[in-house]
Amino acid sequence: MKNIKKGWKDLTLRQAIEIDQLGDMDEIDLTINQMAIIRDTTIDEIEKLNPIELIEFVKEYDFMGTFPEPKQIKTFKKNKLRFGMTELTELKLAQMVDIEEYYSDGFLKNAHKILSVLYLRTKSYNFVNKKYTLEDYKQDTDRENMFLDMDMDFIWSNLLFFWTIGKIYMKDLEDYSVERVKILRGEMTDLMNED
Numbered sequence: 001m002k003n004i005k006k007g008w009k010d011l012t013l014r015q016a017i018e019i020d021q022l023g024d025m026d027e028i029d030l031t032i033n034q035m036a037i038i039r040d041t042t043i044d045e046i047e048k049l050n051p052i053e054l055i056e057f058v059k060e061y062d063f064m065g066t067f068p069e070p071k072q073i074k075t076f077k078k079n080k081l082r083f084g085m086t087e088l089t090e091l092k093l094a095q096m097v098d099i100e101e102y103y104s105d106g107f108l109k110n111a112h113k114i115l116s117v118l119y120l121r122t123k124s125y126n127f128v129n130k131k132y133t134l135e136d137y138k139q140d141t142d143r144e145n146m147f148l149d150m151d152m153d154f155i156w157s158n159l160l161f162f163w164t165i166g167k168i169y170m171k172d173l174e175d176y177s178v179e180r181v182k183i184l185r186g187e188m189t190d191l192m193n194e195d
Contacts, residue, residue, distance in 0.1 A: 005059075005060060005063075006060045006061050006063065007063050007153065008063060008068050008151065008152040008153040008156055009151045009152070009153040009154075010151070011038065011061075011064075011151065011152040012148065012149050012150065012151060012152065013111055013112055013147060013148050013149070013150060013151075013152060013155045014148040014149060015037050015038055015152075016108065016152050016155075017108060017109055017111075017148075018037045019033075019034050019037055019038075020108050020109070021109070022034070028054075031054060031057070031058060032046050032047065032054070034061070034064075035054070035057050038061065067156055067160060068152075068153055068156050068157045068160070069157065069160075070157060070160035071157040071158070072085070072158065073085070073154065073157070073158055074130070074132075075122065075125065075130070075132060076119075076154070078146055078150070079146070081121055082121070082122045082125050082132075083119045083120065083121055083122065083143075084119065084120065084121075084122045084125070084132045084134050085118055085119055085158075086117075086118055086119070086120060086134060086137070092137055094137060095117050095118075095137050098113070098117050098139065099114055099117050099118075102114050102117070107159075111147070111155060111159055112144050112145070112146075112147035112148045113144050113147075114159070115147045115155065115158065115159070116139075116140060116143040116144040116146075116147055117137065118158075119143075119147075120134040120135050120136075120137060120143075121134070121135045121143075122134055122135070123135055
């Protein structure tokens with residue numbers, strides 16, 4: 001039986017977190033465990049399969065060694081509700097603190113929480129110009145859980161986009177801070193020399 005090639009859209013964040021937590025094991029055990037997670041079955045059931053099925057599975061899911069392209073998805077609809085991305089320049093202090101906390105506790109295992117901070121329900125959405133307003137931020141377990149069951153194409157693409165933008169932002173902030181410290185040191189030296 002020839003299987004159809006799979007992609008990140010065929011894997012949920014929940015499955016990716018489980019796979020990530022498997023730890024070190026030999027390649028065959030890792031593949032068997034991954035297959036059990038992806039097929040939502042037991043290791044015993046996977047071990048009953050013939051080796052050809054295991055080989056086909058490895059071919060189907062070979063995309064897992066690569067990442068999708070970073071892309072920003074501004075809005076999406078899930079469960080009849082529209083969600084919009086918070087502009088990074090408009091993040092509130094509570095959002096920044098929560099993102100930092102989730103990130104430091106483990107990026108992948110908290111990806112759903114990070115996304116639930118960045119994407120909020122829309123209060124209004126204009127279908128013509130695609131502009132929207134968002135509800136105020138508050139932690140929401142239902143929103144977090146929604147992201148756990150979303151496909152990894154959406155998850156990785158957005159997280160890679162945010163990570164790339166965040167890295168550039170942090171570098172710019174660091175450069176600015178270093179330059180600002182140099183200026184302040186110079187000013188302090190000038191003041192001390194005047195005395």
